[in-house]
């Protein structure tokens with residue numbers, strides 16, 4: 001069984017299509033939130049994700065912001081501008097879809113959240129200290145998160161009772177050992193200085209995490225963002241992957 005693990009698509013249809021093509025046939029797809037925000041294709045991305053087989057999709061903080069469920073005062077001005085643009089351009093049926101997404105799910109011995117098991121929508125797992133604390137907030141052998149846009153693995157070291165940070169190598173199939181938190185990176189806005197779309201294939205029976213990167217036509221996305229007057233900083237960052 002092959003399960004497509006995607007997160008932080010951020011309304012980037014070109015990156016999403018590249019990932020789907022590169023992944024090949026999958027039995028299911030788990031999407032860890034932030035379908036919209038930043039990019040020019042919010043409706044198209046929601047519709048495309050919904051076509052994936054046996055889809056499980058979670059809500060992310062940008063999805064919640066677009067729905068008006070959270071204050072966007074803490075967002076920087078450009079992020080706020082992108083939220084407002086998305087609110088103005090999102091079809092009501094697609095807003096309804098986002099509104100019904102869960103914050104947390106449990107499937108095949110995996111806990112799924114956007115941010116962290118402790119605060120599913122909001123908390124960032126950016127360091128081993130925060131990651132270590134979060135192991136107390138889920139019971140399954142594995143947890144999959146997105147949100148930081150950084151492909152990483154936090155592996156709990158039972159002896160030391162703390163987590164080690166592992167940065168996986170592209171194209172490397174990792175044999176998963178409990179307990180661990182996996183982040184597939186971001187499809188539509190990678191932030192590890194590698195502009196290629198980031199995702200993973202999870203094989204539950206074999207306990208394999210196949211972490212992958214795929215190039216896509218960044219310029220075409222930037223052209224659409226320009227045409228919609230989306231913030232220049234968001235347009236530029238796609239080229240450098242930050």
Ligand code: ZN
Pocket residue numbers: 008010034060062147148149
């Ligand atoms: Zn995000």
